[in-house]
Amino acid sequence: MALVLRFLNGAYIFRHCPKPYASCPYLGTRFADYCSSSLQKPVAASGRTSSQRKSEGDLQGHHQREVALDIASPEEKPEVSFDKAIKDEIKDHFRRLKDDIVNHWIGPEGRPLHEVLMEQAKVVWQFRGKEDLDKWVVTSDKSIGGRSEVFLKMGKNNQSALLYGTLSSEVPKDGESGRSGYCAMISRIPRGPFEKKRAYDWSQFNTLYLRVRGDGRPWMVNIREDTDIIQRKNQMYSYFMFTRGGPYWQEVKIPFSKFFFSNQGRIRDAQYQLLLDKISSIGFTLADKVDGPFFLEIDFIGVFTDPAHTEEFAYENSPELNPRLFK
Amino acid sequence: MKPPILTIIMFTIISGTIMVLMSSHWLTIWIGFEMNMLAIIPILMKKFSPRAIEAATKYFLTQATASMLLMLGIIMNLLLTGQWTALNILNPIVSNMMTVALSMKLGLSPFHFWVPEVTQGIPLMSGMILLTWQKIAPLSVLYQMAPSMNTHLLMIMAFMSVLIGGWGGLNQTQLRKILAYSSIAHMGWMIAVTTYNPTLMLLNLTIYIMMTLGTFMLFTFSSSTTTLSLSLTWNKLPLITSLILIIMLSLGGLPPLSGFMPKWMIIHELTKNNMITAAMFMTITALLNLYFYMRLTYATALTLFPSTNNMKMKWQFESTKYTTLLPPLIVMSTMLLPLTPMMPTLF
Numbered sequence: 001m002a003l004v005l006r007f008l009n010g011a012y013i014f015r016h017c018p019k020p021y022a023s024c025p026y027l028g029t030r031f032a033d034y035c036s037s038s039l040q041k042p043v044a045a046s047g048r049t050s051s052q053r054k055s056e057g058d059l060q061g062h063h064q065r066e067v068a069l070d071i072a073s074p075e076e077k078p079e080v081s082f083d084k085a086i087k088d089e090i091k092d093h094f095r096r097l098k099d100d101i102v103n104h105w106i107g108p109e110g111r112p113l114h115e116v117l118m119e120q121a122k123v124v125w126q127f128r129g130k131e132d133l134d135k136w137v138v139t140s141d142k143s144i145g146g147r148s149e150v151f152l153k154m155g156k157n158n159q160s161a162l163l164y165g166t167l168s169s170e171v172p173k174d175g176e177s178g179r180s181g182y183c184a185m186i187s188r189i190p191r192g193p194f195e196k197k198r199a200y201d202w203s204q205f206n207t208l209y210l211r212v213r214g215d216g217r218p219w220m221v222n223i224r225e226d227t228d229i230i231q232r233k234n235q236m237y238s239y240f241m242f243t244r245g246g247p248y249w250q251e252v253k254i255p256f257s258k259f260f261f262s263n264q265g266r267i268r269d270a271q272y273q274l275l276l277d278k279i280s281s282i283g284f285t286l287a288d289k290v291d292g293p294f295f296l297e298i299d300f301i302g303v304f305t306d307p308a309h310t311e312e313f314a315y316e317n318s319p320e321l322n323p324r325l326f327k
Numbered sequence: 328m329k330p331p332i333l334t335i336i337m338f339t340i341i342s343g344t345i346m347v348l349m350s351s352h353w354l355t356i357w358i359g360f361e362m363n364m365l366a367i368i369p370i371l372m373k374k375f376s377p378r379a380i381e382a383a384t385k386y387f388l389t390q391a392t393a394s395m396l397l398m399l400g401i402i403m404n405l406l407l408t409g410q411w412t413a414l415n416i417l418n419p420i421v422s423n424m425m426t427v428a429l430s431m432k433l434g435l436s437p438f439h440f441w442v443p444e445v446t447q448g449i450p451l452m453s454g455m456i457l458l459t460w461q462k463i464a465p466l467s468v469l470y471q472m473a474p475s476m477n478t479h480l481l482m483i484m485a486f487m488s489v490l491i492g493g494w495g496g497l498n499q500t501q502l503r504k505i506l507a508y509s510s511i512a513h514m515g516w517m518i519a520v521t522t523y524n525p526t527l528m529l530l531n532l533t534i535y536i537m538m539t540l541g542t543f544m545l546f547t548f549s550s551s552t553t554t555l556s557l558s559l560t561w562n563k564l565p566l567i568t569s570l571i572l573i574i575m576l577s578l579g580g581l582p583p584l585s586g587f588m589p590k591w592m593i594i595h596e597l598t599k600n601n602m603i604t605a606a607m608f609m610t611i612t613a614l615l616n617l618y619f620y621m622r623l624t625y626a627t628a629l630t631l632f633p634s635t636n637n638m639k640m641k642w643q644f645e646s647t648k649y650t651t652l653l654p655p656l657i658v659m660s661t662m663l664l665p666l667t668p669m670m671p672t673l674f
Contacts, residue, residue: 105497107498108498113554118632201500203553203555225377227377228444235377270375272375275376277501327332
């Protein structure tokens with residue numbers, strides 16, 4: 001809890017957020033709303049499919065109600081001008097280039113060096129407004145023809161993001177897929193001026209910190225490194241996040257030494273340490289083969305240095321499986 | 328790596344460079360470069376992580392392109408003059424092409440993009456070989472070709488290298504990237520004086536190699552690859568901390584340390600040749616270099632950072648790392664300035 005307070009009251013959050021324990025009664029009532037209206041436990045019996053469909057309908061209705069609020073009224077049509085948009089885009093890129101040069105002069109990441117070096121906890125992503133949702137992309141197996149649905153919206157009071165949807169492991173009938181049923185939320189790669197690819201440098205931290213509230217499902221946290229080689233885009237480092245499903249917020253701390261290496265979705269025999277100096281994106285994947293609705297509420301994602309954690313890499317390579325590594 | 332294999336690979340690296348140094352036939356020079364490049368790839372990939380393989384791939388691609396360009400220049404020279412000897416290149420197109428090829432091998436601007444990426448991805452010892460031994464062969468060919476090279480092209484590349492080496496290294500917290508940008512800047516200084524006095528280029532190379540070897544060995548001794556872990560060495564290895572202080576100041580070119588010697592001689596030579604603006608510009612941009620060395624020194628030796636348990640070395644055990652010749656290297660990197668009158672006569 002102290003760690004959560006340290007994160008939330010740090011200098012890196014620009015909007016004042018209410019202290020979590022002070023708003024517990026509100027949390028309780030808010031969560032009761034979630035429980036009653038839209039989300040029910042996944043059911044297997046066929047007799048209850050009607051209630052499941054009803055809950056799906058509620059979910060979609062909930063989503064449609066959200067969409068309906070976003071549509072502008074007919075009197076306030078926004079002005080659309082192609083030339084102006086292009087000019088604004090160019091000006092925006094040059095402004096970002098100027099900021100980049102000035103920040104380069106000040107220090108790494110635009111802050112003085114001693115501040116960056118002494119930093120022991122950092123909030124990397126937080127969800128306090130619609131613009132924070134734009135930094136994430138949600139995908140599901142709909143792209144290969146499956147039936148899962150996933151949506152991302154802001155939670156109540158703009159204090160968290162809610163990733164919700166329905167998982168369906170029905171295999172798409174395209175003759176080549178053997179398995180299906182996944183939903184994922186992946187962060188967009190940070191971009192600099194003129195869409196130059198950037199990376200996060202988390203080399204002085206050693207643990208990932210997530211404040212989430214789930215529904216008991218096991219999620220996978222995937223981290224991808226920044227690379228220039230195409231084949232390395234399939235490589236990622238993953239670990240599991242088991243959510244408790246209770247009405248209380250859960251603080252998940254995953255040391256970076258625990259992440260295991262996989263290539264093209266398959267865990268490799270040869271394991272390599274996750275190097276933290278060029279991190280490109282983080283993602284949450286749900287693929288636990290259980291059909292039905294799911295949700296994951298995320299408050300913020302941060303990194304910090306756990307001084308008690310001295311492990312460098314949790315896995316070792318075997319000379320029998322990979323003699324090449326021991327030559 | 329098993330000792331017999333490592334011996335053969337090291338032998339090939341050394342003999343490749345020596346072939347380049349000893350040859351007067353262009354083909355054997357090119358063969359020497361290729362032997363060197365192919366043999367150093369396993370050294371870069373010693374650690375077998377995906378990052379090291381990416382770094383080795385980038386190194387191979389850039390060096391192979393540079394070798395191809397060099398071969399094209401050699402063949403054009405053969406076509407135009409009918410001879411293979413590496414004497415004066417009379418045709419400007421050929422000499423510019425060879426200059427570009429050799430600057431790609433050295434990591435001079437505007438072909439410097441591979442240096443920080445490759446140096447960051449490989450282990451410290453491999454980075455040491457990359458930034459010191461691999462510079463000898465291309466610079467020796469530039470030394471041989473010096474009378475026939477285009478001064479304007481070299482000066483432009485020198486300015487850009489010094490500027491980019493200074494500007495790029497400003498923000499880095501990774502030590503290997505800092506040393507990569509320092510290498511780019513020092514190469515710029517070396518290239519600037521090549522057409523005026525190639526002996527000074529070799530002097531600068533020697534002093535630079537001594538300082539860089541010392542720096543890498545100190546970093547290996549303290550097992551640190553980031554500024555933060557280096558800043559925590561004060562209570563584990565206080566002697567190494569003070570040595571890092573003086574060697575960083577020497578790299579920055581501060582008198583009375585020996586890093587000042589090549590800069591002084593080069594400025595002197597440029598001024599003698601009426602290139603006062605060039606000398607002034609390079610001196611001012613060398614301040615950027617000095618700024619980030621000073622910042623590293625400030626974080627490491629001049630201030631006491633709050634120490635946590637994240638330092639890899641917990642106790643002062645006897646080191647098992649290969650830091651051979653560290654004391655003589657430190658002495659030579661810092662105390663050679665009184666011998667300045669003698670140094671140009673050695674090369």
